[in-house]
Amino acid sequence: RKEVEQDPGPFNVPEGATVAFNCTYSNSASQSFFWYRQDCRKEPKLLMSVYSSGNEDGRFTAQLNRASQYISLLIRDSKLSDSATYLCVVEDTGRRALTFGSGTRLQVQP
């Protein structure tokens, strides 16, 4: 079983749609959680950290459920520029080893 599992997609949505991605992780020692974004043939970049209480950054909302070892990302009012692969990332902070999911591809269509 993979340490971090994501639905690879692709998710094809129209502009303005709301889309949600889910991610599950297996290592209960994971202490920090992130969503990274990777554009085609580009390097990953941090989108947002995920906090236990849930957090929002503009159109993006992240949620964490430690009991179920589940992380989610909600994107509201999708833009064409949101088209990318979204990587779920968990970290055993002491070992500084970020474990990346394989990513969920989002394609926002006009």
Added chain:
Amino acid sequence: EAGVTQSPTHLIKTRGQQATLRCSPISGHTSVYWYQQALGLGLQFLLWYDEGEERNRGNFPPRFSGRQFPNYSSELNVNALELEDSALYLCASSLGRGAYTGELFFGEGSRLTVL
């Protein structure tokens, strides 16, 4: 401000050869990480260096090794290359201990092809 820089951009080697990849972190960052991204797979953690020392390594054989220099730049060496080593190798940097925020800044990667 310059980001993380990696060289070479592309490298072609044959089986059994050695490859050396280089990385310069963002100024002020003391931690350097190496990841492998094989086609169709997620990023796999290779190595973490901080303050010149190897702090952690992923589940890779010993022929994957590296080092960090006093100026915090880093090298990744892959010995006895195998076909399955063909991948994009990404270097990332971050602030060091005490200042670490969890954010890694990635370079654009070095694409290694083993023939």
